Amino acid sequence: MERMEQIAFLNHILLEEMPQYREEAARFPRDAASQRRLLRGLMNLRPPLPLRADFLAVQDALLSAEREERGVVDAAALPAVRAHPRLSLWQGDITRLEADAIVNAANSALLGCFSPCHGCIDNAIHSAAGLQLRAECSRLMEAQGHAEPTGRAKLTRGYALPARYVLHTVGPIVHGGVTRADREALASCYRSCLSLAAERGLRSVAFCCISTGEFHFPNGEAAGIALKTVTDFLRHETSIEKVIFNVFKDIDADLYRALLGEPRPASAGPGPG
Known part of the structure; x- marks a missing residue:
């Protein structure tokens, strides 16, 4: 999955779990930086519900890549x-x-x-x-x-x-x-x-x-x-x-x-x- 695909996938699942934020999410621009900020916001808002295995696999891949880009x-x-x-x-x-x-x-x-x-x-x-x-x-x-x-x-x-x-x-x-x-x-x-x-x-x-x-x-x-x-x-x-x-x-x-x-x-x- 490319970076933008990862972000889109994660946002889609989070908005399925929290549909009350769909209207606000739709106002975010479609560029990568804006959609990544949306993802962080949704992750911050999400209560501690059970986590899907496919969500975790993509989330961990994204966060691991970002960790290496920031520099350890x-x-x-x-x-x-x-x-x-x-x-x-x-x-x-x-x-x-x-x-x-x-x-x-x-x-x-x-x-x-x-x-x-x-x-x-x-x-x-x-x-x-x-x-x-x-x-x-x-x-x-x-x-x-x-x-x-x-x-x-x-x-x-x-x-x-x-x-x-x-x-x-x-x-x-x-x-x-x-x-x-x-x-x-x-x-x-x-x-x-x-x-x-x-x-x-x-x-x-x-x-x-x-x-x-x-x-x-x-x-x-x-x-x-x-x-x-x-x-x-x-x-x-x-x-x-x-x-x-x-x-x-x-x-x-x-x-x-x-x-x-x-x-x-x-x-x-x-x-x-």
């Missing part, structure tokens, strides 16, 4: 920062990282972002992994029987991502000033992810900037908590050999460089967001 980044090959031999700092799209696990800043439903093509990391990770990720999260939440508490972690497969696993954690939502409870909850997110990764014998974990986006935790304070919690954890015996601080925005890259004593690259220009 080997987390093990990232250089360590000068201040700590087991820490790395990398600016870019976390869905490109080939690590044992990447961390997703989830919401308490733990099913991904249902807002079509939203810019949050939850949406990005679910969109790149495929619909199997929402299905696995749904099974975990059904077994749990209640919303995911702040500061805990759950592990799922990575599916079409380069990462083997995804660690899902719900960070604190800041209303007004940051409280002591907010700080403790954010530190718990990092500890819980590392503890669960170590329980499973994982060697590399890539953290996003938990709670700093939609949840409004101040970036600088969040970076300080992240760095202290991770370095404290790595003082103890653990399977984890490398922790990557993955940043996307320049503001976070600059904050982490300052905390880690790393120079700003000479070629650094405006960041991706």
